[in-house]
Amino acid sequence: MICIIALIIFSIMSIFSVRYRALAKEAFDCVFRRMTFRPCTSGLDRRLKTSILGKVSRKHLGMAKFVARHFEAISWFFTILMFVSLFFTAQGIYNYVVYGNCNGEQGGFCVYDALAPQQSSTCTDPSINVNGTAFALPTTDDDPSIGPADAKVTIIEFGCYSCPYTKKAEPIVTEILKKYEGKIKFVYRDFHIPTHPGSEIRAVAANCANDQGKYWEYHDALFKRQEEELTADKLKSIASDLGLSLEFNTCLDSMAYLDETNKDFEDGKLAGVSGTPTFFINGKETIVGVKPLAYFSGIIDRELK
Numbered sequence: 001m002i003c004i005i006a007l008i009i010f011s012i013m014s015i016f017s018v019r020y021r022a023l024a025k026e027a028f029d030c031v032f033r034r035m036t037f038r039p040c041t042s043g044l045d046r047r048l049k050t051s052i053l054g055k056v057s058r059k060h061l062g063m064a065k066f067v068a069r070h071f072e073a074i075s076w077f078f079t080i081l082m083f084v085s086l087f088f089t090a091q092g093i094y095n096y097v098v099y100g101n102c103n104g105e106q107g108g109f110c111v112y113d114a115l116a117p118q119q120s121s122t123c124t125d126p127s128i129n130v131n132g133t134a135f136a137l138p139t140t141d142d143d144p145s146i147g148p149a150d151a152k153v154t155i156i157e158f159g160c161y162s163c164p165y166t167k168k169a170e171p172i173v174t175e176i177l178k179k180y181e182g183k184i185k186f187v188y189r190d191f192h193i194p195t196h197p198g199s200e201i202r203a204v205a206a207n208c209a210n211d212q213g214k215y216w217e218y219h220d221a222l223f224k225r226q227e228e229e230l231t232a233d234k235l236k237s238i239a240s241d242l243g244l245s246l247e248f249n250t251c252l253d254s255m256a257y258l259d260e261t262n263k264d265f266e267d268g269k270l271a272g273v274s275g276t277p278t279f280f281i282n283g284k285e286t287i288v289g290v291k292p293l294a295y296f297s298g299i300i301d302r303e304l305k
Contacts, residue, residue, distance in 0.1 A: 002045055002048050002049065002052075002071075002075045003027050003040060004079050005075070005078060006044065006048060007024065007027035007028055008082065010023040010024035010027050011027075011028075023044075026042045026044050029042060049071055052067070053067060053068055053071075096294075097294065121289055121290065122163075122165055122275030122277065122288055123160055123163035123165050123196065123275055124275035125194055125195045125275075127194060127195070128194075128274050128275075129274075130269050130272050130273070130274050135270065136271060137271065137283040138158070138189070138268070138270075138271040138273075138283070139267070140154065140156060140185070140187045141187075141263070141264070141267065143187050143188060143189045143264065144187070144188055144216065145186060145188075146177060146185070146186045147177075147182070147183075147184050147185035147186055148182065148185060151183060151184050152183065152184075152303065152304055153185070153303045153304055154185045154186075154187065154282055154283075155176070155184060155185070155186045155187070155279055155281050156187045156189060156279065157169075157186070157187070157277055157278070158189050158190075158191040158268040158271075158280075159188060159189075159191060159276050159277045160190075160193045160196060160203075160277075161190075161198075161199055161222045161223065161226065162192070162193065162197065162199035162226065163193060163196060163199075163276045164226070165276065165277060165289065166223075166277045167223045167226050168290045169277045169290045170223050172291070172292065173186070175293045176293065176296055176300070179297070180300060180304075183304060188219065189267070189268065190260075190261040190265065191264060191265055191273055192261060193276065198229070198230055200261065201232065201235065201255070202222050202230060202235070203257075203261040204252065204257045204261055205218065205235045205238075205239070205248075206219055207256075207257035207260055208248050208252050208256065208257060209242070209248065211247065211248075212244050212247070212248065214243075217242050218239070218242060218244075221242065225238070235252060236249050239252075272286070275288065277289070277290070281296075281299050281300065281303065284303070285299045
């Protein structure tokens with residue numbers, strides 16, 4: 001059985017060094033012969049055994065005698081252990097691709113998350129302190145939403161129109177809404193980061209557009225032109241392009257929805273939000289930062305069952 005382990009190890013090492021290719025070929029021949037109930041004629045198994053025992057004996061003679069006496073059983077143990085490890089590694093990769101988490105539908109810590117640390121980035125402000133806060137479940141309040149009111153799954157996003165990571169999450173949100181059309185309710189709540197210039201007035205402008213049934217069109221336009229310095233006049237120009245009446249200008253000039261956006265911000269802090277984007281799914285799962293569609297799907301599919 002030592003040849004099976006050697007085959008895998010030498011095959012991997014031969015990718016990086018030519019010197020191991022002959023050994024990999026020899027190990028393959030040895031394994032093939034053992035599988036067809038024939039003895040290994042290359043002597044690779046004996047050479048490996050001798051090499052291992054030599055190294056162990058230099059450390060501990062008694063241990064070397066034990067290994068020599070039970071070499072075949074030990075080889076079987078490590079072979080089985082290797083295949084079990086490969087199975088769980090493959091299962092973890094499959095779950096990560098399908099569910100966005102190596103633990104599958106149950107979620108939790110996943111070591112593969114380290115492969116894409118940039119996706120967990122959020123916009124934060126040191127002045128936002130939620131430490132010591134008794135967190136409360138966020139509500140949908142009366143904020144703009146997409147999807148049936150009685151949907152089995154409700155997703156609440158706290159986002160900032162001036163946050164590049166909130167913008168980065170927009171394509172993922174679009175994919176979610178397309179995949180689960182008619183099955184989920186999506187709610188966007190404002191969490192305008194104080195240190196982000198223009199975040200407050202942009203949030204108010206979106207709410208003013210909502211008065212005329214153009215919230216989501218204005219929402220998209222704000223993210224599309226996020227990098228621009230959107231003055232009040234430019235925000236009014238966007239409204240005009242979307243066919244909104246002059247009532248929008250009056251609403252914006254008076255900052256009519258400032259209390260509403262501030263309430264969203266405070267509700268977000270009460271829910272433990274300290275950066276954007278932050279998503280709450282049915283009040284059970286919290287996703288902070290930009291995550292792939294599969295990550296959301298694993299949670300949504302579980303909630304839809």
